[in-house]
Amino acid sequence: MAKVLIFGNGEIAEVAHIYLSHDSEHEIVGFTLDHAYRSHDYFRGLPVITFESLQESYPPDEFELFIPISFRDLNSHRANKFKQAKEMGYKMISYISSKAMIMPETHIGENCFIFENNVIQPKVSVDDNCIIWSGNHIGHHSKIGKHCFIASHAVISGHVSIGDYTFIGVNATIRDNIDIAAKNVIGAGATILHSTKVGEVYKGIAATKASISSDQIKW
Numbered sequence: 001m002a003k004v005l006i007f008g009n010g011e012i013a014e015v016a017h018i019y020l021s022h023d024s025e026h027e028i029v030g031f032t033l034d035h036a037y038r039s040h041d042y043f044r045g046l047p048v049i050t051f052e053s054l055q056e057s058y059p060p061d062e063f064e065l066f067i068p069i070s071f072r073d074l075n076s077h078r079a080n081k082f083k084q085a086k087e088m089g090y091k092m093i094s095y096i097s098s099k100a101m102i103m104p105e106t107h108i109g110e111n112c113f114i115f116e117n118n119v120i121q122p123k124v125s126v127d128d129n130c131i132i133w134s135g136n137h138i139g140h141h142s143k144i145g146k147h148c149f150i151a152s153h154a155v156i157s158g159h160v161s162i163g164d165y166t167f168i169g170v171n172a173t174i175r176d177n178i179d180i181a182a183k184n185v186i187g188a189g190a191t192i193l194h195s196t197k198v199g200e201v202y203k204g205i206a207a208t209k210a211s212i213s214s215d216q217i218k219w
Contacts, residue, residue: 060089
């Protein structure tokens with residue numbers, strides 16, 4: 001159990017506060033935000049403290065942080081804030097839903113946000129500062145790099161390596177024994193059957209509009 005400040009005052013910070021308040025033993029004592037974006041003194045009934053002055057009133061030997069920033073700028077915004085917090089001396093908690101299935105002999109890094117209904121099989125490694133939204137499958141002996149974001153219902157098969165800063169979209173499928181390089185964007189519904197190179201983008205097959213209307217369909 002730790003006394004924790006959550007970074008942000010937007011929707012994901014709000015979601016994090018709800019999950020941590022109802023499904024963890026941590027005590028949430030406030031929120032923190034860069035001075036340029038701090039417009040209110042309180043958020044969800046808790047104080048909002050300027051990040052630049054956080055050490056003065058919430059020293060790192062007494063408090064820990066949770067930084068649930070989204071995939072903005074291919075996760076780099078969250079990565080930069082994570083690095084700043086480490087330089088300031090803060091430890092960061094990870095949240096793993098009690099409704100996630102995390103098998104033995106796995107590794108979960110610092111400042112990870114793992115939602116409900118995820119299945120993470122044995123010998124999986126999830127490195128620091130990753131967000132894994134609800135309902136994913138991560139197969140045995142796979143490795144998720146730093147600063148990744150995995151949206152809902154992705155299937156990552158066994159012995160897959162995911163490079164740092166990668167985004168994996170809803171319903172993406174990655175076959176076994178391949179390497180997804182750093183800074184990839186794997187779009188919603190994409191199926192990846194071979195290893196990739198740094199900075200590549202893969203799109204899924206989008207649905208097309210039919211030439212008839214719904215009232216013309218005979219059920």
